[in-house]
Amino acid sequence: MQTSFPFNKKERYLFVFTIAFFTSIPMLTANLLLSTPVITIDLLWKALIILPCVWLAMLFVFSPLVINGLAAKLMKKFTKQTDSFYAQNITNIFFCVSILSFIFTLVFSFIFHGFTVDALNDFITNWPRNFMMAFFIELFVAQPMARLVMRSLHKKQFAKKDLAQSSK
Numbered sequence: 001m002q003t004s005f006p007f008n009k010k011e012r013y014l015f016v017f018t019i020a021f022f023t024s025i026p027m028l029t030a031n032l033l034l035s036t037p038v039i040t041i042d043l044l045w046k047a048l049i050i051l052p053c054v055w056l057a058m059l060f061v062f063s064p065l066v067i068n069g070l071a072a073k074l075m076k077k078f079t080k081q082t083d084s085f086y087a088q089n090i091t092n093i094f095f096c097v098s099i100l101s102f103i104f105t106l107v108f109s110f111i112f113h114g115f116t117v118d119a120l121n122d123f124i125t126n127w128p129r130n131f132m133m134a135f136f137i138e139l140f141v142a143q144p145m146a147r148l149v150m151r152s153l154h155k156k157q158f159a160k161k162d163l164a165q166s167s168k
Contacts, residue, residue, distance in 0.1 A: 004147035005150055018142070018149050027104075031130070066099065066103070105123055
């Protein structure tokens with residue numbers, strides 16, 4: 001049994017929230033540092049307001065409604081059931097990060113520039129960079145942390161189950 005991934009919907013939310021947490025903080029920080037020569041208090045407040053919105057949007061809107069469905073369709077086209085677990089997992093990460101980085105780079109371009117040509121120019125130059133940063137953060141930080149959370153949670157659940165069965 002694969003204990004590194006969620007078993008149910010409640011655990012899925014925890015898994016996605018963990019990924020969102022460990023991906024969005026470095027991504028937001030990097031984009032702030034790369035987009036402005038001076039970090040102001042106003043900009044930091046804006047970031048602190050946006051960050052929880054990003055988490056909630058990722059957790060409850062984009063992940064279940066857009067990303068999972070589109071990534072699943074792409075997975076069917078580009079992978080086979082005979083592909084290894086790791087090949088399927090990395091391919092899924094690639095598709096999810098592609099979609100998510102596209103959506104959030106576009107949204108943040110409009111948030112910081114309004115619906116202008118500057119926003120589209122910003123998107124065109126930032127999306128490749130954001131994709132690469134998000135892909136490697138997801139691959140080497142966020143996914144391992146989310147899987148660690150799942151393994152720890154399942155270890156505790158199995159220990160409780162074993163304790164309950166042994167006391168009978």
